[in-house]
Amino acid sequence: MLSGAWLARATWGLPSAIGARRVHITPYAAGSPRYRDRRFHNSDPSSSYVPGRGEKGQQNMFVSLVTERGKGKPQRPIPLAPPIAPVDAGELAVTWYGHSSVLVEVDGYRVLADPVWSNRVSPSSVVGPARLHPTPVELTDLPQVDAIVISHDHYDHLDKATVQKLAAAQSAPFVVPLGIGAHLRKWRVPEDRIIELDWDEQTNIGGLTVTCTEARHFSGRGLTRDSTQWASWAFAGPVRRVFFGGDTGYTPKFAEIGRNYGPFDLTLLPVGAYDVRWPDIHMNPEEAVTAHIDLTASGIFVPIHWATFNLAFHPWSEPIVRLHAAAQDVGVQVAVPMPGQRIDGTRTLHDDRWWARLG
Numbered sequence: 480m481l482s483g484a485w486l487a488r489a490t491w492g493l494p495s496a497i498g499a500r501r502v503h504i505t506p507y508a509a510g511s512p513r514y515r516d517r518r519f520h521n522s523d524p525s526s527s528y529v530p531g532r533g534e535k536g537q538q539n540m541f542v543s544l545v546t547e548r549g550k551g552k553p554q555r556p557i558p559l560a561p562p563i564a565p566v567d568a569g570e571l572a573v574t575w576y577g578h579s580s581v582l583v584e585v586d587g588y589r590v591l592a593d594p595v596w597s598n599r600v601s602p603s604s605v606v607g608p609a610r611l612h613p614t615p616v617e618l619t620d621l622p623q624v625d626a627i628v629i630s631h632d633h634y635d636h637l638d639k640a641t642v643q644k645l646a647a648a649q650s651a652p653f654v655v656p657l658g659i660g661a662h663l664r665k666w667r668v669p670e671d672r673i674i675e676l677d678w679d680e681q682t683n684i685g686g687l688t689v690t691c692t693e694a695r696h697f698s699g700r701g702l703t704r705d706s707t708q709w710a711s712w713a714f715a716g717p718v719r720r721v722f723f724g725g726d727t728g729y730t731p732k733f734a735e736i737g738r739n740y741g742p743f744d745l746t747l748l749p750v751g752a753y754d755v756r757w758p759d760i761h762m763n764p765e766e767a768v769t770a771h772i773d774l775t776a777s778g779i780f781v782p783i784h785w786a787t788f789n790l791a792f793h794p795w796s797e798p799i800v801r802l803h804a805a806a807q808d809v810g811v812q813v814a815v816p817m818p819g820q821r822i823d824g825t826r827t828l829h830d831d832r833w834w835a836r837l838g
Contacts, residue, residue: 496602496639497701498632499661504706508658511677511708518705519657521695523730525759551789553796554838557612560820564622571719571744571824575816576615578787579636579725581747582624586716588687589624592723592747593636594645600635600788602700607634608788611795615819618644625684629655630725631698631709632662635788639666646672654682654689658707662700678710679739688715692736694727696760713740719824722774724748726784728759729766733773742775745824750798751785761791764801768811779824780806780813786834787818796834 501517508514513522562574564582572584579593596614601607618641627645630636637659646653646668653663653673660673674682676691683689690713698707712723713736722736722743737743748770753763762770764782771780785798799815806813814828822828 495665498637498639498703499665501703501706503665504658504661504703507660507675508706508708511657513678513708514657519698519708520705521697521730521759522693522732523695523759525695525697525728526757527697527760528757550794551791552611553834555836557786557837558817558833559612559615560817562616562620562819563821568622569823569825571721572821573721573745573747573781573816573824574821575781575783575818577610577612577818578785579630579747579749579783581723581781581783582621583714583721583723583747585687585714585719585721588626588685588714588716589622590626590628590687590689590714590723591621591624591645591649591651592628592712593630593725594618594627594641595635595638596641596644597638600633600638600790602634608790611787611789612818619648621648624649624651625687626651626689627653628689628712628723629653629659630694630711630723631656631696632659632700632703632707633698633726634700635790636726637662637700642666642668652684654691654712656691656708656710658698661707676710677708686717689713690715690740692722692740693730693732694725695730695732696725696727711736713743715740719744722746722748724770724783726752726760727762729762729770731773733770737774743778744775745779745781746771746774747781747783749784750782750802751793752790753793753798754791764798765805767802768805768809771811772809778812779822779828780811781822782813782815796837799834 568589569584574582583590599607660675681690694711696709714721753761
């Protein structure tokens with residue numbers, strides 16, 4: 480039986496961690512043409528769950544939880560690379576901290592995207608998916624950035640503790656999709672540091688243009704399902720361009736984004752947490768390769784959204800094995816950093832395949 484002390488610890492601070500209530504979100508969301516019937520909508524008809532898909536179907540979901548989730552972690556520890564942060568931001572580089580947390584360098588500007596430093600992606604510090612590896616650097620050791628960008632408000636992409644620490648340690652604005660500013664306000668982020676954008680809206684930070692672009696997903700942190708917008712992002716400097724996918728299913732809109740805001744020198748696209756039971760809102764690795772080709776005629780593909788939190792039923796390294804095979808078939812250049820590793824897109828890339836040694 481669970482003790483009262485454990486329950487108290489598991490539920491401590493839940494209302495604050497969950498974020499803003501719908502009544503505080505709606506004024507910032509309701510003006511969007513994509514907001515109807517008190518919720519945001521994808522351009523493509525989408526479902527977050529398709530019952531009965533695949534061999535197991537909905538009736539065996541609990542069997543899957545028991546028999547398949549054990550494949551979601553490696554036999555040996557995931558290695559960490561000592562983070563390298565040059566004094567000046569580079570021309571084209573990315574440091575992957577795990578899952579979708581990345582530091583992007585574009586023409587001398589730095590953008591921190593989807594930072595999550597907590598041990599669990601949950602409103603509770605006691606229950607919920609836990610990290611497969613430590614964070615490779617302390618938040619306070621990050622260099623000063625020019626923007627902090629969020630793709631959507633799911634717990635594995637928006638974390639209260641991380642936001643509050645960054646608000647204190649950094650001076651950069653938070654650039655977020657419509658409605659997410661309500662969460663930040665609840666967590667005491669100053670109003671003048673919040674920039675909310677709808678799809679195809681942009682803001683300029685010096686010589687860097689940050690554009691909110693379409694994604695195919697959903698949102699919610701409790702009773703606020705789809706009340707905030709979800710997005711991908713385009714970062715464009717005077718010369719270089721980077722696309723950040725956050726978390727998304729495949730959509731033909733990627734080709735339109737590539738035409739309007741690309742071609743991109745580097746794409747960061749999710750490759751994990753896919754399943755036949757939710758095909759609309761999480762890309763599989765082969766779809767991610769197609770998305771990359773839609774976005775750029777060349778460019779480097781850096782995979783995200785894998786190897787940090789066990790959020791699906793596939794083996795932990797399957798996304799990268801499938802990604803390499805699909806990319807090789809069509810000549811897409813893939814760079815797979817270990818957590819903490821900085822990839823310089825202006826230099827020759829070396830394929831270490833570090834994940835293959837972990838079992």
